[in-house]
Amino acid sequence: MKGRVFSGARPTGRQHIGNYLGAIQNYVSLQDDYECIYCAVDIHALTSLEDTDKLQENIGEMMLDWLAAGLDPERSILFVQSHVPQVMELHTLLSMVTPLSWLTRVATFKEKARMQPDNINYGLVGYPVLMTADIILYKADTVPVGEDQLPHLELAREIVRRFHNLFGPTFPEPQAKLTSTPLILGLDGVNKMSKSYNNHIELAASPEETRERVMAAFTDPARRYRSDPGHPEGCNVYRLHGFYNPERLEELATECRAAGIGCVDCKELLARGINQALQPFRERRAIVAARPGYVEEVLADGARRACVIATETLREVKGKMGLI
Numbered sequence: 001m002k003g004r005v006f007s008g009a010r011p012t013g014r015q016h017i018g019n020y021l022g023a024i025q026n027y028v029s030l031q032d033d034y035e036c037i038y039c040a041v042d043i044h045a046l047t048s049l050e051d052t053d054k055l056q057e058n059i060g061e062m063m064l065d066w067l068a069a070g071l072d073p074e075r076s077i078l079f080v081q082s083h084v085p086q087v088m089e090l091h092t093l094l095s096m097v098t099p100l101s102w103l104t105r106v107a108t109f110k111e112k113a114r115m116q117p118d119n120i121n122y123g124l125v126g127y128p129v130l131m132t133a134d135i136i137l138y139k140a141d142t143v144p145v146g147e148d149q150l151p152h153l154e155l156a157r158e159i160v161r162r163f164h165n166l167f168g169p170t171f172p173e174p175q176a177k178l179t180s181t182p183l184i185l186g187l188d189g190v191n192k193m194s195k196s197y198n199n200h201i202e203l204a205a206s207p208e209e210t211r212e213r214v215m216a217a218f219t220d221p222a223r224r225y226r227s228d229p230g231h232p233e234g235c236n237v238y239r240l241h242g243f244y245n246p247e248r249l250e251e252l253a254t255e256c257r258a259a260g261i262g263c264v265d266c267k268e269l270l271a272r273g274i275n276q277a278l279q280p281f282r283e284r285r286a287i288v289a290a291r292p293g294y295v296e297e298v299l300a301d302g303a304r305r306a307c308v309i310a311t312e313t314l315r316e317v318k319g320k321m322g323l324i
Helices: 017-030 052-069 086-095 100-104 107-115 127-136 147-167 207-215 236-244 246-257 263-289 294-320
Strands: 003-009 034-040 076-080 142-145 175-178
Touching: 003 017, 003 127, 017 034, 017 052, 017 142, 034 052, 052 076, 052 263, 052 294, 076 294, 086 127, 086 294, 100 127, 100 147, 107 127, 127 147, 142 147, 147 175, 207 263, 236 246, 236 263, 246 263
Parallel strands: 003 034, 003 142, 034 076, 142 175
Antiparallel strands: none
């Protein structure tokens, strides 16, 4: 019997190559071995109250990218978090058994509180409880995460164990499936690739836009002139070649160290590699985008299928808690 995967992502609109290398390609490959449930977590997105007017547009753009990348609605459940309202009910029930001290110790809560000191809302504090509800509502036993997300999953496991101690075994204790892709730095070479840093390349960008972004990327800060020898191990453009021109990686390192290739030529080569790799994706995305109402149909069907699982889980939870 296949295990069940759950993962959710904030709907931030068009996805970038960091999203793809860090998560989406893994989502696609997991479909071969697991029952997969993937969700646009729109309620989580409200904790910062930013760009709520763009939420529906962002969901549509993200889903277009997911479908074009290979997520198959015939093999996976794709839906929007708020379209299955049982998750908010389970969140409330779990909040009754989760000590506040567990939540205030979470490092990401402290970080977010520093970032938005005028908006430290309950949703921000209770974020891990809602995240736990996302996972266990569908009785997922596997969650694909990077190492930086392990503390969040461990807290979810603690909440599950506490529920079991109080009301008896109900959920699988979710296990981490670590992704192998390292942190993808952005074009500034310093920060994680992110729209908030404007250091990203969108998957759906045109070839011209992609080239323009790459040509503006920071390279080896110690290399001031074309004749200076380079240090590829410290250059993020070189790291990205590892994903888009892996067959030339050794050659590029040798040429860079000997000043046999300049940063401009190196970036031109990277832009060509990225555009070549993304061409099939962009073609598929255009086909999906040309189907009126298709994304909405996928999400509606996904929500219907997710609701079947959620309804049964919530009935069991309420029974164990004495509510029915």
